[in-house]
Amino acid sequence: MFAAESSYHRAFPVKGGDFAKAGNAACEIKELLKDIGLDTPTVRRAAIVAYEAEMNVIMYAREARMDLTVSPDEVHLVVDDRGPGIPDVELALTEGYSTATAEMRELGFGAGMGLPNIKRNADVFAIDSEVGRGTRLDIIIRKNGHVPS
């Protein structure tokens, strides 16, 4: 599918609070990765990461850009949002810690599993957040990388 050194890139804008369109970007990313011909476990991990990240933007941020880059060996996803930022990143990475509202929980989200699940499915995970500015996630999912237990 790829020539040596080649890669595919596409950006997906996500609007905060737009629950009606929640999941559209992740589903589109999944279809793209399938069409590109990546193996099923890698596609699944990338889709879960994209969906959790997209839901976080919709629940907490004003807007974001999700940058997807696919190369022969890996999926690279950068999610850069403009939003409130995370005051305590370590705490936000703790399973079960959540600041979600009742409305978010009624939709089946906000259980405090989003960021930990992104980290769990990623081969490389970096987070940079500034209160009042926003949060940036930098994630790499390697083809034939680890499968979360």
Next chain:
Amino acid sequence: MIVLKDVLALLDGELLTPATSPEAAFRKVFASDLMSDVLTSAEPGALLLTGLVNTHVVNTCSVADLSGVVFVQGKRPAEEVISQARTRNIPLVTTKMTMFEACARIAGHVQDGGHVRR
């Protein structure tokens, strides 16, 4: 492993996506109203039992490779959700049973090696 026709019989369920084959098979069963838990713990190919009926259920199944959904307590999703599931080839079932009863019946079926008890 459990097949769709057995799920319908065990739960006295109604198939909301009639084009689906009754022989569709599910490798595992997972029950939750929390899509966060589905994304964390459900296995690919599983059947999801849930009380949620919004579009996020179908999106979550699609993203995490789950193969079907049972809505418990007589809940019915909006036509938009059914249409979305049809497009993605995800069978939807509704049952009047509670989550507990539906889970118990399916668990009993699996333990009995696949015999449908009515």
